[in-house]
Amino acid sequence: MMMKKFLSFVILCSLFSLVFAxxxxxxxxxxxxxxxxxxxxxxxxxxxxxxxxxMKIQADRIELSGENYRVIIAEGNVTGQNLESAMEFECDTxxxxxxxxxxxxxxxxxxxxxxxxxxAKAQIIEYNQETDTAIxxxxxxxxxxxxxxxxxxxxxxxxxxxxxxxxxxxITQKNDxxxxxxxxxxxxxxxxxxxxxxxxxxxETKNKEEKTSVPKENLKDE
Numbered sequence: 001m002m003m004k005k006f007l008s009f010v011i012l013c014s015l016f017s018l019v020f021a022x023x024x025x026x027x028x029x030x031x032x033x034x035x036x037x038x039x040x041x042x043x044x045x046x047x048x049x050x051x052x053x054x055m056k057i058q059a060d061r062i063e064l065s066g067e068n069y070r071v072i073i074a075e076g077n078v079t080g081q082n083l084e085s086a087m088e089f090e091c092d093t094x095x096x097x098x099x100x101x102x103x104x105x106x107x108x109x110x111x112x113x114x115x116x117x118x119x120a121k122a123q124i125i126e127y128n129q130e131t132d133t134a135i136x137x138x139x140x141x142x143x144x145x146x147x148x149x150x151x152x153x154x155x156x157x158x159x160x161x162x163x164x165x166x167x168x169x170x171i172t173q174k175n176d177x178x179x180x181x182x183x184x185x186x187x188x189x190x191x192x193x194x195x196x197x198x199x200x201x202x203x204e205t206k207n208k209e210e211k212t213s214v215p216k217e218n219l220k221d222e
Contacts, residue, residue, distance in 0.1 A: 022098065024069055026050040026062070033064075041065040048074070052098060054129060056080050059094070072096040078105075085132055085158065088112045091125075101129035113158060116187070118144045120156065132158040140165070144187050148172045151183075161187040175203035 029046025041063065044050070048062040050072055060076030074080075074094040081088045092107025104126050105111070111120045111127070111134060123138035134156040136142075142149040142156070142163065152167025162184065165171070169183040171192060181196030194200075 022053045024050065024052050024064075024098075026064070028062070042069070050074075054084050054101070055082060055096060055103070057094065057096070070098050072098065082127075082129060084129065086113070086115045087127070087158075088114060089125075089127075103127045103129070113156075116144070116158070116161060118142065118156070118187070120154075122154075134158070145190070146173050147185065147187075147190075149183075149185065163187060177201050 026044055026049055028044035028048040031042060031044055033040060033042035042065075044062045044064070045060070048059050050057045050062055050064070055072075057072060057074050057078065057080040059074035059078040061074070063073040063075075065071050065073070072095070074096075076092070078091045078094045079089070080094070089103075089105055089109065089111050091105040091109040094103060094105050096103040104124070106124050109120075109122050109125045111122075111125055112118070113120075120134065120136060120140070120142040122136040122140045124136070126135045127133070136154040136156065138152060140149070140151045140154050142154065142165075144163075149163060149165055149169075149171050151165040151169040154166070155164040157163075165183045165185070166181060168179075169181065170177065170179045171183055171185060172178075173190075173192075178192060178194055178198075178200040180194040180198045183195075184193040185191075
C-alpha cells in the first residue's frame with residue numbers, strides 16, 4: 001500500500017510539470033514507461049485509475065500514449081464517469097481521445113444518464129463529450145421512463161432528449177409495441193414518429209368499474 005501511494009505521488013509530481021491546458025492524474029499498483037514525457041507511452045496495471053478535468057476511468061489496465069498523454073486506452077472491468085454530464089459507464093474496453101473529447105466503449109457496454117434516468121446497453125457506444133451525443137451499435141436496449149427501445153443502431157442526443165433508432169427498431173410503452181425501419185422518440189413529450197414498414201399493437205385497458213357497471217335504465221325488475 002505504501003509503495004502504491006509513493007508511486008502515485010511521484011507520478012502526480014511529474015504530471016504537474018507538464019505544459020498542458022488540462023491536468024491528468026493517475027495511480028496504479030504498478031507502472032511501466034515514463035511519466036511526464038511530452039510524447040511517450042505509460043502503462044498502468046492493477047487497480048489502474050485515471051482522472052482528467054472531465055473524466056474518471058478505472059480498469060485492470062490503462063495505457064496512456066501520444067503527446068501529453070492524448071490517448072487513454074483502458075481494458076478489463078472498465079468503469080467511469082463523465083464529470084460534466086453525470087454520465088456513468090461500464091464496458092470491456094475504452095479508448096478516449098482527450099483532444100477530440102470522444103470516447104469509444106466496446107464490449108458489454110452500459111451507459112447511464114443519471115440526470116435524465118436513461119439507461120442504455122449495446123456492444124459499441126461512441127460518446128462525444130462536446131456535443132453530448134452517444135452513437136450506439138449492435139444489440140441496443142435503452143430504457144427511459146416506461147419506454148424500452150430496441151435496435152441495431154441509435155443516436156441519443158442528451159441535451160435535446162431525442163432518440164433516433166433504426167435496424168429492426170422497436171419501442172414498447174407499457175402494453176403497446178411499435179416497430180418500423182426508423183423510429184424517433186422525443187423523451188420529454190413521449191411523442192413517437194415511425195417511418196418505413198410500420199407495424200404496431202396497442203392493448204386497450206379499461207377500468208374494472210367501467211366494464212362491470214350497468215346503467216340503471218337497463219335494469220329490469222324480476
